[in-house]
Amino acid sequence: MKALLSLSFLFLGWTTSAGASEIQPDRNVAEYNLGTAALGLKGFDPVSYFAEGGNQPLQGSPELSASHDGVQYFFATEENRELFVANPLKYEPTYGGWCAWAMANGSRVDIDPTIYTINGNRLHFFIAQRAKRNFDRNIPHYEKLADDTWFQFSGEGPRF
Numbered sequence: 001m002k003a004l005l006s007l008s009f010l011f012l013g014w015t016t017s018a019g020a021s022e023i024q025p026d027r028n029v030a031e032y033n034l035g036t037a038a039l040g041l042k043g044f045d046p047v048s049y050f051a052e053g054g055n056q057p058l059q060g061s062p063e064l065s066a067s068h069d070g071v072q073y074f075f076a077t078e079e080n081r082e083l084f085v086a087n088p089l090k091y092e093p094t095y096g097g098w099c100a101w102a103m104a105n106g107s108r109v110d111i112d113p114t115i116y117t118i119n120g121n122r123l124h125f126f127i128a129q130r131a132k133r134n135f136d137r138n139i140p141h142y143e144k145l146a147d148d149t150w151f152q153f154s155g156e157g158p159r160f
Helices: 002-016 078-086 100-104 129-136 139-154
Strands: 061-068 071-075 112-119 122-126
Touching: 061 078, 071 078, 100 122, 100 129, 100 139, 112 129, 112 139, 122 129, 122 139, 129 139
Parallel strands: none
Antiparallel strands: 061 071, 112 122
16 A cells, blocks of 8 residues: 555656646746737747748838737738748747747846747747857757746746
8 A cells, every 4th residue: 555655646746747848838928028019029020030931030011910819920921921820839939039048047038039040940039149059059958948947937838
């Protein structure tokens, strides 16, 4: 009986200590880096960072906009807007649009929307090239740290 009870507590401890990487994402837009207009990425087109959007950051236009769960995004082209509307989670930035390096180190810092890296479908932004270089040295490690910090700030799990 003692062994069964010990195994039960061991299992209970294992399941309740699961990291943020096992938690499904919920939205907590109040914690996002949006400014007063609820505008994501300071008006840059989120699709433009990916191959299908041109692989380079482009400023979007207010005339080409779309909202997803309380966040408004601007787009450089109608095609990019349509791609986003079809699959917004693919194109949204990680960590609510905060600097990924700062998030990995336990804080929220604004970004420069022209400094970024993509790992798989995860779009990470940075405040400076130095922050990007540091993060890029060990992306899986720093993603895990940033995922855990983002969960503490927002209650959101990671986006993949």
